[in-house]
Amino acid sequence: MRILIIEDEKLLADSIEDLLRSKGFVTEAVYDGESGEEYAELGIYDLLILDVMMPGMNGYEVARNVRAKRCSTPILMLTAKSELEDRIRGLNAGADYYLTKPFDSRELLACVNALLRRQGNQVDELSYGNTRLDLSTGLLVCGEKSIRLSAREFDVMRFLLQSRDQILSKEVILSRIWGLESNAVENHVEVYVGFLRKKLSSIGSNLRIEAIRRMGYHLEVDGE
């Protein structure tokens, strides 16, 4: 999931990026309306986060221009104002949701998730090696064989597949899959990795979930 942040306060943009990245989103930030519009119109983003008050082109204008180009990427507007008429103005300009600063990070995340969910825009499979994870059915497929993953197994497998170029620490997996508030412990990750390894080998996959001591897990393809 790729998110573009258009926000002239660099530090705030950075902290939004941190927040979203820690949840596994891919983010990019630009710091003025003009570049924002340009980037947004590439059409490669799943969501725009757009500040209203910016020097030069403001958020309303950006939203309006983007929509005028028939780009339907959902837009989340950020503003210091909380007046009804501002909200209406933003929505009329094409925004999908309106968040008043200061906002709670939870609220932002909930909002981002809601917008992405609403779009229903997902890739419908992830492949690596000889193996494929079907995101709509939750099936792990290898050649003729396939096996069903439970919800948790699916989340973990997907996260691993999405992060194939990185080592994922148990900590990160926990906070991403079980959430910050859960009282899940690292052994949960170990157990689920165990489940997944069993299922992977049962369908003859050449994917290995390699444990890297003290660092985390990494997906590898046998014979590479």
Place this chain on the structure above:
Amino acid sequence: MRILIIEDEKLLADSIEDLLRSKGFVTEAVYDGESGEEYAELGIYDLLILDVMMPGMNGYEVARNVRAKRCSTPILMLTAKSELEDRIRGLNAGADYYLTKPFDSRELLACVNALLRRQGNQVDELSYGNTRLDLSTGLLVCGEKSIRLSAREFDVMRFLLQSRDQILSKEVILSRIWGLESNAVENHVEVYVGFLRKKLSSIGSNLRIEAIRRMGYHLEVDGE
């Protein structure tokens, strides 16, 4: 990964230290802004955790002074206040992230990880000679061959690569990698240098870790 905690409430500082140490970070704590600034400006930390409300120099001032010295270590600010203006003030003073007390330990960890990750992700590999250290997978690569480093080996190797123009004394390496409070001795460094030399030559690297008597170690490229 080395973290400096600047927090006048000793109990809170201790509990943060415990938490982070249990996750394998090396921590040090100081209990007032003045010493905090002094330590921070040594530039040997990967992250600062900084309380806003302290007698004497407060967190904003520390952050501002540290930034004024062009020290770009990420700063995580802690505060009891959750007002927008405080958050912005902190961000403007150079903080990278803002956490309101009381905070969840998991949230703190996620935050710390996010900040460290962001920093680490700016460079995702370090190369020298014919050899490359992949920071996201922890692999030491030379041409076709590659070998996995353990967590400690990785830390030492990275430190050497990052300081390729300097001679690193065992003492500096010890304090940086094992931490000031650890009871590690210089032989640890010698042993790890030995491990690394073995791994370097096993993949055919032209890097040598040269010992300079009474001074320390230095990375050199064969045939230069």
Place this chain on the structure above:
DNA sequence: CAGGACGCTGAAAAGATGCTGAAAGCAGAA
């Protein structure tokens, strides 16, 4: 040249970390 300081190494002990199977807890379906 002798002696001491320093650095290197292999082997073994100590310590951490990761894996696993079994069982208990839980929630939804029948």
Place this chain on the structure above:
DNA sequence: TTCTGCTTTCAGCATCTTTTCAGCGTCCTG
């Protein structure tokens, strides 16, 4: 309610990492 499958918990084992240590070689200094 009972059944079923998913998730969590736990304890013990296995494995890998880190530390420790003793002995040897080399370099420097007097």
